[in-house]
Amino acid sequence: MADSRQDLLKGFSLGLRTGAATVTNIALAVAFIVALWWSIVAIFSLPTFLLPSPAEVALAFFHRPAFFLQHAQVTAYHAALGFIIGNSLGVALAIVLYRFTRIRTLTMPVLISFQAIPIVALAPILIVWFGTGMASKVVMASILCFFPIVINTLQAFSSIDRDYAELFDFYRANYAQKLKLLLFPASFTSIVAAMQISAGLAVVGTIVAELTGSDRGLGHVLLNTSFRFEIPSMFVAMVLSALLGIVFFNMPRVLRYVIPRSWKLGLV
Amino acid sequence: MPLLARELLNVGMSPDALPSAALVALTGVHLSFGGGGNGELKVLDGIDLVIPRGEFLAVLGPSGCGKSTLLRLVAGLLSPTAGSISWSEGLIERRPSRMAMNFQKPVLLPWLSLEQNALLPFNLAKSEFDKGMAEAKERLERLLQLTGLEPFRHYLPHELSGGMQMRAALVRTLIVQPDLVLMDEPFAAIDELTREGLGRDFRSIVARSDAGTIFVTHSIHEAAFLADRVVILSPRPSRILADLAVPLPGGERDISQRRNDVYLDFCDSLREIIANG
Ligand SMILES: Nc1ncnc2c1ncn2[C@@H]1O[C@H](COP(=O)(O)OP(=O)(O)OP(=O)(O)O)[C@@H](O)[C@H]1O
Ligand SMILES: [Mg+2]
Numbered sequence: 001m002a003d004s005r006q007d008l009l010k011g012f013s014l015g016l017r018t019g020a021a022t023v024t025n026i027a028l029a030v031a032f033i034v035a036l037w038w039s040i041v042a043i044f045s046l047p048t049f050l051l052p053s054p055a056e057v058a059l060a061f062f063h064r065p066a067f068f069l070q071h072a073q074v075t076a077y078h079a080a081l082g083f084i085i086g087n088s089l090g091v092a093l094a095i096v097l098y099r100f101t102r103i104r105t106l107t108m109p110v111l112i113s114f115q116a117i118p119i120v121a122l123a124p125i126l127i128v129w130f131g132t133g134m135a136s137k138v139v140m141a142s143i144l145c146f147f148p149i150v151i152n153t154l155q156a157f158s159s160i161d162r163d164y165a166e167l168f169d170f171y172r173a174n175y176a177q178k179l180k181l182l183l184f185p186a187s188f189t190s191i192v193a194a195m196q197i198s199a200g201l202a203v204v205g206t207i208v209a210e211l212t213g214s215d216r217g218l219g220h221v222l223l224n225t226s227f228r229f230e231i232p233s234m235f236v237a238m239v240l241s242a243l244l245g246i247v248f249f250n251m252p253r254v255l256r257y258v259i260p261r262s263w264k265l266g267l268v
Numbered sequence: 269m270p271l272l273a274r275e276l277l278n279v280g281m282s283p284d285a286l287p288s289a290a291l292v293a294l295t296g297v298h299l300s301f302g303g304g305g306n307g308e309l310k311v312l313d314g315i316d317l318v319i320p321r322g323e324f325l326a327v328l329g330p331s332g333c334g335k336s337t338l339l340r341l342v343a344g345l346l347s348p349t350a351g352s353i354s355w356s357e358g359l360i361e362r363r364p365s366r367m368a369m370n371f372q373k374p375v376l377l378p379w380l381s382l383e384q385n386a387l388l389p390f391n392l393a394k395s396e397f398d399k400g401m402a403e404a405k406e407r408l409e410r411l412l413q414l415t416g417l418e419p420f421r422h423y424l425p426h427e428l429s430g431g432m433q434m435r436a437a438l439v440r441t442l443i444v445q446p447d448l449v450l451m452d453e454p455f456a457a458i459d460e461l462t463r464e465g466l467g468r469d470f471r472s473i474v475a476r477s478d479a480g481t482i483f484v485t486h487s488i489h490e491a492a493f494l495a496d497r498v499v500i501l502s503p504r505p506s507r508i509l510a511d512l513a514v515p516l517p518g519g520e521r522d523i524s525q526r527r528n529d530v531y532l533d534f535c536d537s538l539r540e541i542i543a544n545g
Binding site for chain 2: 182
């Protein structure tokens, strides 16, 4: 329909504009942090092994950019895989649990209390089970992503006005119809917010697993450079991790502009 | 028990068998909302009611007495705590096409346009409708004209006023051609004149079909003008205070009948019954 195409276009240009605004804001924040960092180093004349200046860090990066970017790419790839797997399983479980009220009331408290566990503490055993390769990183990232998505999706589904559920019951809608026309559109905003959290956690999980045991990735670079006391290179890895986290956190927002504008309104 | 109910529910008949003229029969229906911290709340306290085919029944009663609850029971969305309800064949099984319900709130989906909202019954229950989408679209056009919503068909619900949302819900309700129509204060948010017009049109739509109607309203005049029969509920826990036939001719009615003495006297007697509770 012409209308929905127009909506999509409107949404898209809106997306570009807010996207541009986000990038500008982040750039400003980064510029501010770099300036602050630089002046601290200058004012207290700190030695490189305590806090290298931004210039030294930049130098370390441009000395071997391919090396750093390759490792960053590995981390990004594993985090992305973990994000996709964790979110898919999380949404799938939420769909099943919402359907079966009895199982949901039994498992919800468990799921919520699982959130309090420092899941990163599982890293060593994951390395034992899955080895130092890709699997342990992806599994760690998936597990971290999983819980916020399940819980937030379920809570969003459950908070929908009873009247709407009644309307769909009246028309004898099946569960698939309910999901497509009611539950997902109504929960869209909460699910995107939960995905942002879990995208950030995917990067955290991957790096923690890399720190615990790996021969690739930013976590690996962090550990190795710290052993060798290559402080500027270590800072490069830290800065790249931070940037990766920011990029991942903002990625799910893209969904808001891909999915029709009217979905974002939620239930009033 | 009201006379009609007694006639229709012959002694010795099993509660599931329903005389052919009846759409729904409630027998000694009690309903309580239970437990949940606030203790038991008795809402309906022994309701006997039969809705025959082709009859327009208005329900009057004070706020909170259980009118919406009564409609939910008739729609099969709630089960009675005690007593029984029987429906004519297929009414519940094929509910999306055989019954229509206008909820007290508009309950429009915010992510669908007015038109898409109105077509929701067809999209959710395609197999229920033999003639399908083509006929629905035709009806849609007529109902949009009738409700004055034609220029707004592509608007999203949040772009409509409260009364327009209620009218949009009305289009969704009437787009199917059901045997039983349940209306929960459909015109509450609409101005007096539009309300009169919509009421008259609504009555003529259902009068032309063989549908039965239960119409909940707070307006004594609306009840008397639109209905063939008026039931008055007492305050909660509610019972039927009166079950009266309206002394106006059947079929379509026009506004001039509202100045009729018989009509005005009838309104007065309804008011008296309500006031004396
Ligand atoms: N789902 C529910 N759970 C518990 N109590 C309920 C529920 N629905 C309704 N009630 C209670 O039942 C009583 C009757 O409610 P109902 O909505 O049927 O009233 P009503 O006659 O339609 O009122 P109004 O004219 O204000 O719409 C009220 O006291 C209400 O608090
Ligand atoms: Mg009500």
